[in-house]
Amino acid sequence: MSLITNVMDHSLDDGYAEAAARRQSRGEGGLPRTLRAKLVLAAGLVLAALVVTVGAAQARVAAPTVAKERQELIDRIDRETAAADQLQKDVDRLRDDVGARQRTALRQSGGSADADLVGVLSGATAVHGPGVKLVVDDAKAASSGGDGTNPRETSGFSDTGRVRDRDMQRVVNGLWSSGAEAVSINGQRLTALSAIRAAGDAILVDNKPLVPPYTVLAVGDGERLGNRFQNSADGLYLHALEQNFAIRATISTESDVRLPSAPSVIVRTAEPASGNAEKTEKGTS
Secondary structure (H helix, E strand, C coil), rough: CCHHHHHHHHHCCCCHHHHHHHHHCCCCCCCCHHHHHHHHHHHHHHHHHHHHHHHHHHHHHHHHHHHHHHHHHHHHHHHHHHHHHHHHHHHHHHHHHHHHHHHHHHHHHHCHHHHHHHHHHHHCCCCEEEEEEEEEEEECCCCCCCCCCCCCCCCCCCCCCCHHHHHHHHHHHHHHHHHEEEEEECCCCCCCCCCCEEEECEEEEEEEECCEEEEEEEEEEEHHHHHHHHHHHHHHHHHHHHHHHHCEEEEEEEEEEEEEECCCCCCCCCCCCCHHHHHHHHCCC
């Protein structure tokens, strides 16, 4: 208490008080005493006030121009954004039209049974049937960017418990090798041309970003498919992620899973060259 009382009673350090007393005794400090000093001080104050006034006036004059340029820039951004959105809608519409025409051409080519099989294997047609549902999610301790809409924030794996693109690649390849006839991730159908890659820390499937949890649906012999996958090298790899990095994964057998068609399928046909056909005919004769 004595220390607090001393601080309150002597707010100014003793050394400062002594220095101030010495300057006052010598006539130093305070306001200027001579006329010349007073004039210099007054001129400095007038000059400072003039600079502040001129600056304020210039800012006031330039404010409407700056505001107008800013509004013009905002309007331009809005127009370009709207144009880009419209172009994206046109691209989506044309992509859907092309996909529909490709599926129609695929159904009209060859026998119906062969066409249906090719359509399923290529992802050109939607499918449903028994299969498995595999849900893979980041560890609970991994940050999800607040509301989960930000797929990734950091690039480390061992210290975040995040699912990586290479992990999803192994999961999908493991399902294919275990007997899956069709696979989708978060509603996106995979084909022989699909790519699972990373952009920064986000997982992309055919250049479309995914947000965890990752729901993988696979059509096939449900119970057999699930058992073969869990006993495969890729299934054991996923189990190791659960044990070592707290990655969450659940697999269940489903009586009926529905997979959409791929958004865009490139239909290619091959025919034997005429020269090769003649050589074949000569060889058989």
